[in-house]
Amino acid sequence: TTRMVLPYAFEIAQKVMDYLKQEKTIERVEALGSLRRRVSTIGDIDFAVATKNPKKVIEHFTNYPYKERIIEKGDVSASILISGGRQIDLLIQPLESFGSLLQHFTGSKNHNVHLREYALKKGLSLSEYGIKNLKSKSKSLQKYSSEEDFYKALSLQWITPELREDQGEIETAVKNKLPKLVELTDIKGDFHIHSNFPIEPSHDLGKDSMEEMLEKARQLNYEYLGFSEHNPSTSKHTSKEIYDLLKKRDEKIEQFKSVNKYVRIFKLLEVDILPSGDLAIDNKSLELLDAAIISIHSVFTMGKDEMTQRVLKGLSHKKAKILAHPTGRLLNDRYGYDLDFEKVFEFCKKHNKALEINSWPQRLDLPDTIIKQAVENNVNLVIDSDSHAVSQMELQKYGVFMARRGWATKNDILNTMSYNEIIDWFND
Ligand SMILES: [Zn+2]
Ligand SMILES: [Zn+2]
Incomplete structure (x- = not known):
């Protein structure tokens, strides 16, 4: 299948998001990947959800009325196929680590590679679960419920997803000089x-x-x-x-x-x-x-x-x-x-x-x-x-x-x- 143009994917995603929000145990839901970065063409549609009740959310998601079939149904993730052969993936984590999840799966790959190199120089290791301080003895994991706090922990301004393409946004965020973008x-x-x-x-x-x-x-x-x-x-x-x-x-x-x-x-x-x-x-x-x-x-x-x-x-x-x-x-x-x-x-x-x-x-x-x-x-x-x-x-x-x-x-x-x-x- 060819990639979808952004407006088409965005509208599908909006419908799924509205449906997901009917499940009251969902605390946060966000699109991930190229869709969240608003890239002009999109492959799969991915969502991250924060909830205390993954089982209920997976059940609700896999009952999406416009699905054609369920591809995978796990404990904290699921995939469905909707008409037109489009795949929708769902990832679940507790709210306390939702920020790290979001950051990790928003990408882009180039942005995250650069961010990991930058963090390593500070003795920090990044993952979808949080940040580990490699210099401390316990190497304990610090969790982040918000992306803002995740970037802050790296002494960076929060970088809006649209800019995460490793086109100078990390260097600019270090200097606290990211522009206020048009809305x-x-x-x-x-x-x-x-x-x-x-x-x-x-x-x-x-x-x-x-x-x-x-x-x-x-x-x-x-x-x-x-x-x-x-x-x-x-x-x-x-x-x-x-x-x-x-x-x-x-x-x-x-x-x-x-x-x-x-x-x-x-x-x-x-x-x-x-x-x-x-x-x-x-x-x-x-x-x-x-x-x-x-x-x-x-x-x-x-x-x-x-x-x-x-x-x-x-x-x-x-x-x-x-x-x-x-x-x-x-x-x-x-x-x-x-x-x-x-x-x-x-x-x-x-x-x-x-x-x-x-x-x-x-x-x-x-x-x-x-x-x-x-x-x-x-x-x-x-x-x-x-x-x-x-x-x-x-x-x-x-x-x-x-x-x-x-x-x-x-x-x-x-x-x-x-x-x-x-x-x-x-x-x-
Ligand atoms: Zn014209
Ligand atoms: Zn015209």
């Missing part, structure tokens, strides 16, 4: 929203109305929302027709602006970057927009240099502010195209453009490793859902997970800014 509640809006407004787009239209999507934005406590349907099809329409279609959308948005008191609206559009690097629609149409999100949706086969030129030419248009799903990857499906990110970073910094972290489950694009490089290079980022329906507007959390894995703080993410600050950026 979902910092997000003030979404720039990448496809409504069902009949714009006759080059690619797929959204399913829900602007009105419904604005209502969802209000529920999410957003300050603003950017409508960014795909540009009208250039093969089916003349420039004049394209302008007229956009003008109609413009009028509709103006109507909303006059009645909607809760959520401010940006007039955006997801505009194709043609193989030549030109944008798919002309300047007169682009002038109707507050800004354009630009993206590659065709001719992926260009070489790295050529593709970089294409993207930078597209971004050099003054209306182009955001490069959407910058690598074009589709998880488990296609690799995307190669870009010279050093050049892209330099250009974005110089011209105040932003790279998107697209939260769409199969995209999660930018990838976390490139987010980290972007953050180190002070490149502006935005987190967008690329929603084609109301329910998808909640996907933003996955973009936030990716941003956190890339060490991004609130300051790195532009849609944590206020409406007025965004307007200034668009007009810059």
Whole structure:
């Protein structure tokens, strides 16, 4: 079986977790491994549980209504198979050593190897049961109910699971200098929203109305929302027709602006970057927009240099502010195209453009490793859902997970800014 994309695994895990919590003897339950670290693709789903009554918990777990069969049923561990051939494992320990269990099975392997080496230099030996002081005569085991105390015992700041990839997090935690990472509640809006407004787009239209999507934005406590349907099809329409279609959308948005008191609206559009690097629609149409999100949706086969030129030419248009799903990857499906990110970073910094972290489950694009490089290079980022329906507007959390894995703080993410600050950026 292929690895699951994070959002898919996360939702399965959420259901299992909700079910587990019905068993009242469970004191703590947490996901483990790559799921807890929010890696973009996940193998098995593993949980740790703290309880005084393992027998009851195992019984409850193996009775999970959506299981296909029980793989293993032990005294303090069990595995079940759910539909789709996915395996779910459960590990149980008493609460007094739950912190060590969590730390051990969260990984990553590289993080734990480095942590063990670091601990050994202090004469400490780590395991899923706790910490042994090798210098003391008794070599007695110290147990930890919380991970925070486990890391503290090593004179380290607690390291959030998203950072545990041995990418400098241990060295930074020693100095007590881990950054305060961006959180979902910092997000003030979404720039990448496809409504069902009949714009006759080059690619797929959204399913829900602007009105419904604005209502969802209000529920999410957003300050603003950017409508960014795909540009009208250039093969089916003349420039004049394209302008007229956009003008109609413009009028509709103006109507909303006059009645909607809760959520401010940006007039955006997801505009194709043609193989030549030109944008798919002309300047007169682009002038109707507050800004354009630009993206590659065709001719992926260009070489790295050529593709970089294409993207930078597209971004050099003054209306182009955001490069959407910058690598074009589709998880488990296609690799995307190669870009010279050093050049892209330099250009974005110089011209105040932003790279998107697209939260769409199969995209999660930018990838976390490139987010980290972007953050180190002070490149502006935005987190967008690329929603084609109301329910998808909640996907933003996955973009936030990716941003956190890339060490991004609130300051790195532009849609944590206020409406007025965004307007200034668009007009810059
Ligand atoms: Zn797109
Ligand atoms: Zn889109």
